[in-house]
Amino acid sequence: MNWIEKELEFLADASLERSLRTSSPVSEAPGYTVREERRLFNLSSNDYLGLSGHPAIIEAMREKLLTEGAGSGASRLVTGNRPPYHRLEEELAYWQNYEAALVFANGYMANSGVIAALVGRGDVVFSDQWNHASIVDGISLSRAEHARYRHKDMPHLRALLHKYRDKRRKLIVTDAVFSMDGDQAPLRELVALKREYGAMLMVDEAHSGGIYGKHGEGLCHELAIQNDVDIHMGTFSKSFGVYGAYICGSRTLIRWLVNKARPLIYSTALPPAVVAGVSEALVVVQGEHWRREKLFALSMLFRSLLGASGFTIGEGDSPIVPLIIGDNDMALRFSGALEDEGIAAAAIRPPTVPDGTARIRFSLSAAHTEKELRDAAARIRNIGLGLGMVKP
Numbered sequence: 001m002n003w004i005e006k007e008l009e010f011l012a013d014a015s016l017e018r019s020l021r022t023s024s025p026v027s028e029a030p031g032y033t034v035r036e037e038r039r040l041f042n043l044s045s046n047d048y049l050g051l052s053g054h055p056a057i058i059e060a061m062r063e064k065l066l067t068e069g070a071g072s073g074a075s076r077l078v079t080g081n082r083p084p085y086h087r088l089e090e091e092l093a094y095w096q097n098y099e100a101a102l103v104f105a106n107g108y109m110a111n112s113g114v115i116a117a118l119v120g121r122g123d124v125v126f127s128d129q130w131n132h133a134s135i136v137d138g139i140s141l142s143r144a145e146h147a148r149y150r151h152k153d154m155p156h157l158r159a160l161l162h163k164y165r166d167k168r169r170k171l172i173v174t175d176a177v178f179s180m181d182g183d184q185a186p187l188r189e190l191v192a193l194k195r196e197y198g199a200m201l202m203v204d205e206a207h208s209g210g211i212y213g214k215h216g217e218g219l220c221h222e223l224a225i226q227n228d229v230d231i232h233m234g235t236f237s238k239s240f241g242v243y244g245a246y247i248c249g250s251r252t253l254i255r256w257l258v259n260k261a262r263p264l265i266y267s268t269a270l271p272p273a274v275v276a277g278v279s280e281a282l283v284v285v286q287g288e289h290w291r292r293e294k295l296f297a298l299s300m301l302f303r304s305l306l307g308a309s310g311f312t313i314g315e316g317d318s319p320i321v322p323l324i325i326g327d328n329d330m331a332l333r334f335s336g337a338l339e340d341e342g343i344a345a346a347a348i349r350p351p352t353v354p355d356g357t358a359r360i361r362f363s364l365s366a367a368h369t370e371k372e373l374r375d376a377a378a379r380i381r382n383i384g385l386g387l388g389m390v391k392p
């Protein structure tokens, strides 16, 4: 086993070693986290709508915990398919305007399981080069050909669709909002290409669900293209503030997945209390519009403050705001300086992002206030000045 230590040293030397640190929530201040007894302004969570501490969601979970117990005890196909699942799946399908929905334990399992259930040897998956790792792993598991197209490059995708036009099944898959850059996929163009080449289209709304769309349905609804999306995937771990994921599609698709999606078949069902909490979160996501409005206003403010300071930040309007640094070590130093200044924001390095694009990934929440973000932006500017990244 000596090789592991050598490999770890190699990672550490390249400023690429990762380690686990404990972060605790602050119940009276949802926009903060506590690390090593220090309270930090949390700019590194995916709790975009600030729902993880929502009293109605917590109460729904507590109630179900008392009646249904702690765990589900088995996979959904055995005896783990407790009553809260049925209600949630009906509500999800109605919300998304699809025939049916299927809940998975998490987004990683949904993506990897669904892709491997839909394609196999002799098939091809066209996937944006910056799609989430769970999509990439699903393609590897499926044994289908992986046709990776350059980020959002539609002429490149078209050339690949042409090259692989004789493959048996074709699946185009994309994140709706990319997790590390916060930019949007060209969904309308993807729909046109899917039609032209007779491919299936799968969209991962992990970072857009709850945020875009009149009732938080996601970007596909906002752009009114959801009827052309064959497989709609979303998560409950981000905007919903809870845990889990779902797929919406036709009844036939869902029937197929119940029979073929291995993470659903061979893994224990979510605890019933989690499923009940998600149902309550769905009510909040649809009803509390002010959270979306506030989030967009905060995002525009924060983006304009960082841009005005001279930082290179990602495009778009999403609450994911990457501050591009480039060098791994510099990104770590920046993140350390942020922590010294009372801000939690992770340095994201390769292989999560491409080489030479290490960054700080800021993510905003409706739990934040304008004043907190203005203060944070001023501190971030000072760090940039100190590290020589921006000019006075």
Ligand code: PMP
Pocket (backbone or CB within 6 Å): 106, 107, 108, 109, 111, 132, 134, 175, 179, 204, 206, 207, 235, 236, 237, 244, 245
């Ligand atoms: N898809 C995307 C785009 C993601 O960012 C993530 C999580 N970071 C996932 C899927 C996986 O979801 P989960 O955390 O529920 O496993």
